[in-house]
Amino acid sequence: xxxxxxxxxxxxxxxxxxxxxxxxxxxxxxxxxxxxxxxxxxxxxxxxxxxxxxxxxxxxxxxxxxxxxxxxxxxxxxxxxxxxxxxxxxxxxxxxxxxxxxxxxxxxxxxxxxxxxxxxxxxxxxxxxxxxxxxxxxxxxxxxxxxxxxxxxxxxxxxxxxxxxxxxxxxxxxxxxxxxxxxxxxxxxxxxxxxxxxxx
Amino acid sequence: xxxxxxxxxxxxxxxxxxxxxxxxxxxxxxxxxxxxxxxxxxxxxxxxxxxxxxxxxxxxxxxxxxxxxxxxxxxxxxxxxxxxxxxxxxxxxxxxxxxxxxxxxxxxxxxxxxxxxxxxxxxxxxxxxxxxxxxxxxxxxxxxxxxxxxxxxxxxxxxxxxxxxxxxxxxxxxxxxxxxxxxxxxxxxxxxxxxxxxxxxxxxxxxxxxxxxxxxxxxxxxxxxxxxxxxxxxxxxxxxxxxxxxxxxxxxxxxxxxxxxxxxxxxxxxxxxxxxxxxxxxxxxxxxxxxxxxxxxxxxxxxxxxxxxxxxxxxxxxxxxxxxxxxxxxxxxxxxxxxxxxxxxxxxxxxxxxxxxxxxxxxxxxxxxxxxxxxxxxxxxxxxxxxxxxxxxxxxxxxxxxxxxxxxxxxxxxxxxxxxxxxxxx
Amino acid sequence: xxxxxxxxxxxxxxxxxxxxxxxxxxxxxxxxxxxxxxxxxxxxxxxxxxxxxxxxxxxxxxxxxxxxxxxxxxxxxxxxxxxxxxxxxxxxxxxxxxxxxxxxxxxxxxxxxxxxxxxxxxxxxxxxxxxxxxxxxxxxxxxxxxxxxxxxxxxxxxxxxxxxxxxxxxxxxxxxxxxxxx
Numbered sequence: 001x002x003x004x005x006x007x008x009x010x011x012x013x014x015x016x017x018x019x020x021x022x023x024x025x026x027x028x029x030x031x032x033x034x035x036x037x038x039x040x041x042x043x044x045x046x047x048x049x050x051x052x053x054x055x056x057x058x059x060x061x062x063x064x065x066x067x068x069x070x071x072x073x074x075x076x077x078x079x080x081x082x083x084x085x086x087x088x089x090x091x092x093x094x095x096x097x098x099x100x101x102x103x104x105x106x107x108x109x110x111x112x113x114x115x116x117x118x119x120x121x122x123x124x125x126x127x128x129x130x131x132x133x134x135x136x137x138x139x140x141x142x143x144x145x146x147x148x149x150x151x152x153x154x155x156x157x158x159x160x161x162x163x164x165x166x167x168x169x170x171x172x173x174x175x176x177x178x179x180x181x182x183x184x185x186x187x188x189x190x191x192x193x194x195x196x197x198x199x200x
Numbered sequence: 201x202x203x204x205x206x207x208x209x210x211x212x213x214x215x216x217x218x219x220x221x222x223x224x225x226x227x228x229x230x231x232x233x234x235x236x237x238x239x240x241x242x243x244x245x246x247x248x249x250x251x252x253x254x255x256x257x258x259x260x261x262x263x264x265x266x267x268x269x270x271x272x273x274x275x276x277x278x279x280x281x282x283x284x285x286x287x288x289x290x291x292x293x294x295x296x297x298x299x300x301x302x303x304x305x306x307x308x309x310x311x312x313x314x315x316x317x318x319x320x321x322x323x324x325x326x327x328x329x330x331x332x333x334x335x336x337x338x339x340x341x342x343x344x345x346x347x348x349x350x351x352x353x354x355x356x357x358x359x360x361x362x363x364x365x366x367x368x369x370x371x372x373x374x375x376x377x378x379x380x381x382x383x384x385x386x387x388x389x390x391x392x393x394x395x396x397x398x399x400x401x402x403x404x405x406x407x408x409x410x411x412x413x414x415x416x417x418x419x420x421x422x423x424x425x426x427x428x429x430x431x432x433x434x435x436x437x438x439x440x441x442x443x444x445x446x447x448x449x450x451x452x453x454x455x456x457x458x459x460x461x462x463x464x465x466x467x468x469x470x471x472x473x474x475x476x477x478x479x480x481x482x483x484x485x486x487x488x489x490x491x492x493x494x495x496x497x498x499x500x501x502x503x504x505x506x507x508x509x510x511x512x513x514x515x516x517x518x519x520x521x522x523x524x525x526x527x528x529x530x531x532x533x534x535x536x537x538x539x540x541x542x543x544x545x546x547x548x549x550x551x552x553x554x555x556x557x558x559x560x561x562x563x564x565x566x567x568x569x570x571x572x573x574x575x576x577x578x579x580x581x582x583x584x585x586x587x588x589x590x591x592x593x594x595x596x597x598x599x600x601x602x603x604x605x606x607x608x609x610x611x612x613x614x615x616x617x618x619x620x621x622x623x624x625x626x
Numbered sequence: 627x628x629x630x631x632x633x634x635x636x637x638x639x640x641x642x643x644x645x646x647x648x649x650x651x652x653x654x655x656x657x658x659x660x661x662x663x664x665x666x667x668x669x670x671x672x673x674x675x676x677x678x679x680x681x682x683x684x685x686x687x688x689x690x691x692x693x694x695x696x697x698x699x700x701x702x703x704x705x706x707x708x709x710x711x712x713x714x715x716x717x718x719x720x721x722x723x724x725x726x727x728x729x730x731x732x733x734x735x736x737x738x739x740x741x742x743x744x745x746x747x748x749x750x751x752x753x754x755x756x757x758x759x760x761x762x763x764x765x766x767x768x769x770x771x772x773x774x775x776x777x778x779x780x781x782x783x784x785x786x787x788x789x790x791x792x793x794x795x796x797x798x799x800x801x802x803x804x805x806x807x808x
Contacts, residue, residue, distance in 0.1 A: 072304035082367030148798025450755030
């Protein structure tokens, strides 16, 4: 794998922006946005070879999520499986029930303290490389529940790659989160546990 | 669709576990018989909080003798969010956003029950347009909830294509919600006094188109599963719950009606516009999984009829009550009227106050009797809010339904009780 | 419903179209059995425990509106500058059983008042559905039900300490930092 030293932030590699809405007017109306340009430069900096590019291309295009629906966001997650917001066209063909066969953990819903241990257990059972999307406000930060029982952000116990805001996020928003994750993977950015140096 | 006399006057002996299928003095636990423990080869399996049947985070500790379920205990609490305590710390207005997320599949019914409780304490009259629109939205939500039930129940039994068909209609309903309220789920459209905003143009036509399409969609679903041999074998005769047991176990909604008891809060304690609407309440007698499925399918048809009637009979007029102590004044008035400005200021900063008292308001949510018990101390925040969740009670009946069940039946039964864990754990 | 018939009846209140029967906690099980057998309330909808610690302590804002939807009643004017306090409650906890009669479609609330630590008999033998409702009341409020076959925590972790819905239990959570404040 590319020599990524731990504890260097993505900003050190030149990734400063997040992709904004696609510009429809102005000089960059048809070209790649800033995010894509920075990702391109990132690839050079991370010195990915063609084989590694092929590997990350394959990994990114076939992420299989795990069925980890907790609460309301799970219903919107089910609707991205349905035919209107079909996620199979992005490679997430099946939702695996067993974490051993899944790549992506979409934590959809509020995590109670009682559920934190099973969540971590599922995360531990997943094989590397694995990614985590914190879907919704409750998974990202505790959402509207700031109380004795809701974990204020699932990134307290697992390393999160992408946070998707919303309560619940629209299915398109979740699909956007998955696409950004795919781009991140294809750019060669290591999964979050590698960057943060936490146990995976 | 026969109607059985309600078993209210059942002379139950004091020790009610004899002669019923309620398993033991601990009605929610099916205990392995001691002789089986010694002789048989019992395996204890954990259907953990994360499992593929998408009912949320329910944990079942199941004892199996081969394929037969001989012991069962349900562990809940994995989604306990502390709604009730959190709502005690928010003003009445802000607290309305919380109930929706309790039963996240029929969200507007939860909003409705809390708002009705506030209005009962305030003795606030809602204008007819708001009443009819609330009825319409709640019935759409009933269809939505039953679609999600059908999709997930069929998915677990293997009829995976139902999932895609049901979600196609479900997306149409969510489009309607988005058209009216601005959000697909958790719409936050009901206020104390009526609706948050007027109904936008174009809604009635879209809704009518949906109502024309829906019966054909239900016909499609029925043609897929209703006479399907595999479906019938897996659902008929499975998960039996007698009428007396259902009443003793506090069941309501489709589970109770599938066991032969004709009880619907919309009929008996009409709220909103239900006393002016013409609809049937389906009641079946066998009390098995198939009957619960049939009750819900019929209810979807009836709900479509109710929505059509609401569209026909929708009155004109204001969409929210006029009481400026509770409802924000229209923005145009803020420029000209000093009192409106002061009302607006007080309502936004401090919130309205609800007179002291306690009320219990029951409504018929898609899962059964959803009740909201509110205690107010006369101040700007609720003192105690308790939601009587039908799914909480439905899970208590799991052990009774699980007599002589196989592992595969366990999935079908848990699916047919249609419990949403957000409601159970609150 | 006369005082002679329901065992332990202390008070009968009507408010907002609902009837509340207050009974002595010592005779609660008798009263519930009487309601089920003699009065036909075969359906237990809900058991709710409410904690009234801190009731009446905070003075209500005298300038606030404490009237009805129609406005302030001139015959019963508002506070006149005095503190408006809600009605005092007899004890700390109230336990409300919401009952329903399927035959005559009537609802009633049976209420008992308890002190902290006072136990009451379990209604599981009357309605099996009381099982989880009582476990929840125990878990979140700390009310003990004697004779309950399985009085353990239901919603919180098994080793959780404290009863979260009590008024002296803190709401918890984390202080929220806003990035614009830094």
